[in-house]
Every structure is written in structure tokens, then in C-alpha cells.
Amino acid sequence: MSRPPLASIPAGPVAVPGAVAELAAGDTVTPVWRNQLGGLTFRLEDANGGTRYVKWVAAGTPEINLPGEAERLKWAGRWAAVPRAPAWGSNADGAWLVTAALPGRSAVDPRWTADPATAAAAIGRGLRLLHDTLPVQECPYDWGVERRLRGRDEAARQRLGEPPAVDRLVVCHGDACAPNTLLHDDGTFAGHVDLGSLGVADRWADLAVAAWSTEWNYGPGYDGVVYDAYGVAPDPERIAYYRLLWDLA
Ligand SMILES: Nc1ncnc2c1ncn2[C@@H]1O[C@H](COP(=O)(O)OP(=O)(O)O)[C@@H](O)[C@H]1O
Ligand SMILES: [Mg+2]
Missing domain, CATH: 3.90.1200.10 (Aminoglycoside phosphotransferase (APH), C-terminal lobe)
Structure with a gap:
């Protein structure tokens, strides 16, 4: 059985939401993923090699619970190799989850x-x-x-x-x-x-x-x-x- 990819690495340019640009504060922003609900993930790299990821979803996107994900990351991070330092926020346009980069x-x-x-x-x-x-x-x-x-x-x-x-x-x-x-x-x-x-x-x-x-x-x-x-x-x-x-x- 085969099915079309539901989500993928963006092939073309991606508009950077305002909140992501603000979080980046001058870091290099690279789109890395678009999910099947239209949610976007960006990699943010600072001048010293520090790397973060931001997952952004438009306001009203069903089935995406970023605060719940941040909580689970904190819990699982005591034992497992999962993204550290989760932080989330939201505004009228959408919500975001920032994490420290995992290697790999x-x-x-x-x-x-x-x-x-x-x-x-x-x-x-x-x-x-x-x-x-x-x-x-x-x-x-x-x-x-x-x-x-x-x-x-x-x-x-x-x-x-x-x-x-x-x-x-x-x-x-x-x-x-x-x-x-x-x-x-x-x-x-x-x-x-x-x-x-x-x-x-x-x-x-x-x-x-x-x-x-x-x-x-x-x-x-x-x-x-x-x-x-x-x-x-x-x-x-x-x-x-x-x-x-x-x-x-
Ligand atoms: N903290 C992180 N460290 C490394 N890669 C990450 C991190 N967060 C996200 N990614 C990359 O971004 C992609 C999309 O993030 P993910 O949380 O899976 O979003 P989605 O819910 O849209 O699938 C992941 O498949 C991974 O390649
Ligand atoms: Mg994913």
C-alpha cells in the first residue's frame, strides 16, 4: 500500500510568520518542515552555532496542542533523548513551540x-x-x-x-x-x-x-x-x- 506524503520538507520558499521572525531576532531562519495541517517548523541558527527549532501553527488549527507537547517534552526529557528547553507562546495569528536542537x-x-x-x-x-x-x-x-x-x-x-x-x-x-x-x-x-x-x-x-x-x-x-x-x-x-x-x- 502506498499513500501520498502527508507532510514534507518544503521544496520552495516559505513565508516566515511574524512571531517566528521576532523569536529569531537576527538568527538565520531556515524552513525545515510543513505538516499535513499546514504547521511549519523552522531552524534558527545564531552566529555562535547555537541552534533552536520553532514549530508554528496558525490560530485555530485543530488537534495541535503545543503547551501539551512542551509539558511532555519536559517530562520525557528526564530519561530520553528529546528536545530540551521547550517554551511556547501564542498571539492572534498562531502558536509556537521553541526547543533546543537535538543532534542528528x-x-x-x-x-x-x-x-x-x-x-x-x-x-x-x-x-x-x-x-x-x-x-x-x-x-x-x-x-x-x-x-x-x-x-x-x-x-x-x-x-x-x-x-x-x-x-x-x-x-x-x-x-x-x-x-x-x-x-x-x-x-x-x-x-x-x-x-x-x-x-x-x-x-x-x-x-x-x-x-x-x-x-x-x-x-x-x-x-x-x-x-x-x-x-x-x-x-x-x-x-x-x-x-x-x-x-x-
Ligand atoms: N529540537 C529539535 N532538534 C532537531 N530537529 C528538530 C527539533 N524540532 C524539530 N526538528 C525537526 O523539525 C521537524 C518537524 O518538527 P516536528 O515537531 O516533528 O513537527 P510536526 O509536528 O509538524 O511534524 C522534525 O521532523 C525534525 O526534523
Ligand atoms: Mg513530526
Whole structure:
């Protein structure tokens, strides 16, 4: 199965929102990402090599909760390689989240789309590390099926059916698709970004989407690399359930 990219590295010029220009205060501003809701991420580089990232979303954009993402980054940052020093703000035009740069490049950087096997392995290992590291008992956030289906109609629930029994409850990333994993230049896992949905759920909620996203970003044949690197055998029933949930929720 293939689908069009929902989000991508901007190919042409991008208008810099006023708030981002103000935050930059003379730093070099480079657009790095446009998401499927029109949200934009910029890299800000100062003259001393200091680098920050700003994610900006237009006012009224549904489903984007930057304060919630900042809170989750602070929480997860005690254990995991995620962006530091999150700060957010908003004005009449939109809202923004500023973070300190993590080292590494995204698994969809041209360097890694040219070497999908290495990237897919880092995605699997990174996810395993995250799931093994974040403490479920201490996690205040929920990403379980019920919560994700809140506000969805009966037809969606009917289509999904009953969730499979939980395999292993972990703190899930919540959007474990390829662009949100960063790799060091030697191909090892560097860190995770985009943790606005982080919360406790069955590990297959992340695994199913992480493996699926290798098809969208690299083409067929790399999902098995993700499961292998994670250290798990594919579980067709849970994979199918959590992919359908991803589409419906
Ligand atoms: N702190 C950071 N360090 C390094 N790269 C980052 C950082 N924040 C964002 N990025 C880059 O910007 C991209 C978009 O950020 P992300 O939070 O994933 O936005 P979106 O919610 O639009 O997907 C990421 O895929 C990553 O390449
Ligand atoms: Mg992202």
C-alpha cells in the first residue's frame, strides 16, 4: 500500500510568520518542515552555532496542542533523548513551540531516504530504547484506545471492533513515524521529536505506525527491519488494529 506524503520538507520558499521572525531576532531562519495541517517548523541558527527549532501553527488549527507537547517534552526529557528547553507562546495569528536542537538529522532527510535499511533499523532501535526507558508507572499521560476514540462516532468504533489484549504497556511516542526519529551521521539512533501525543498505551500502537511509515517514506520492504531492530516478531492482528485506529482517530 502506498499513500501520498502527508507532510514534507518544503521544496520552495516559505513565508516566515511574524512571531517566528521576532523569536529569531537576527538568527538565520531556515524552513525545515510543513505538516499535513499546514504547521511549519523552522531552524534558527545564531552566529555562535547555537541552534533552536520553532514549530508554528496558525490560530485555530485543530488537534495541535503545543503547551501539551512542551509539558511532555519536559517530562520525557528526564530519561530520553528529546528536545530540551521547550517554551511556547501564542498571539492572534498562531502558536509556537521553541526547543533546543537535538543532534542528528531526521530519518527522512535525503541522506537517509537514500539508505532506508539503516534508517529503518535506527527507527526500530530508537523506539525500543524509548519504550524500555520511560517509566510507565510515573507517566501522567494516556494514549490508550478509549482516549484516542473520544469524540469519534459509533461507526468508527464499529469498524474497529474490540481492541486486542494489551501485549505490553509502555510509554508510547504517540507519532512514531519516520520523520520524528533523528539519526547520527554514523546511522545510529540520536533522538525523538514531536511528542505531543506521548502517553501510556500498548507498544503496538507505536510499532504498527513506525513500521507502516517506512512504506510511506521509503517504499515497501522495510517494515521487517523495524520489527527486527526493535526485537519483536510482527503481530499481524495488533498491527492491523493499530493501523486502522491510526486512520480513524
Ligand atoms: N529540537 C529539535 N532538534 C532537531 N530537529 C528538530 C527539533 N524540532 C524539530 N526538528 C525537526 O523539525 C521537524 C518537524 O518538527 P516536528 O515537531 O516533528 O513537527 P510536526 O509536528 O509538524 O511534524 C522534525 O521532523 C525534525 O526534523
Ligand atoms: Mg513530526
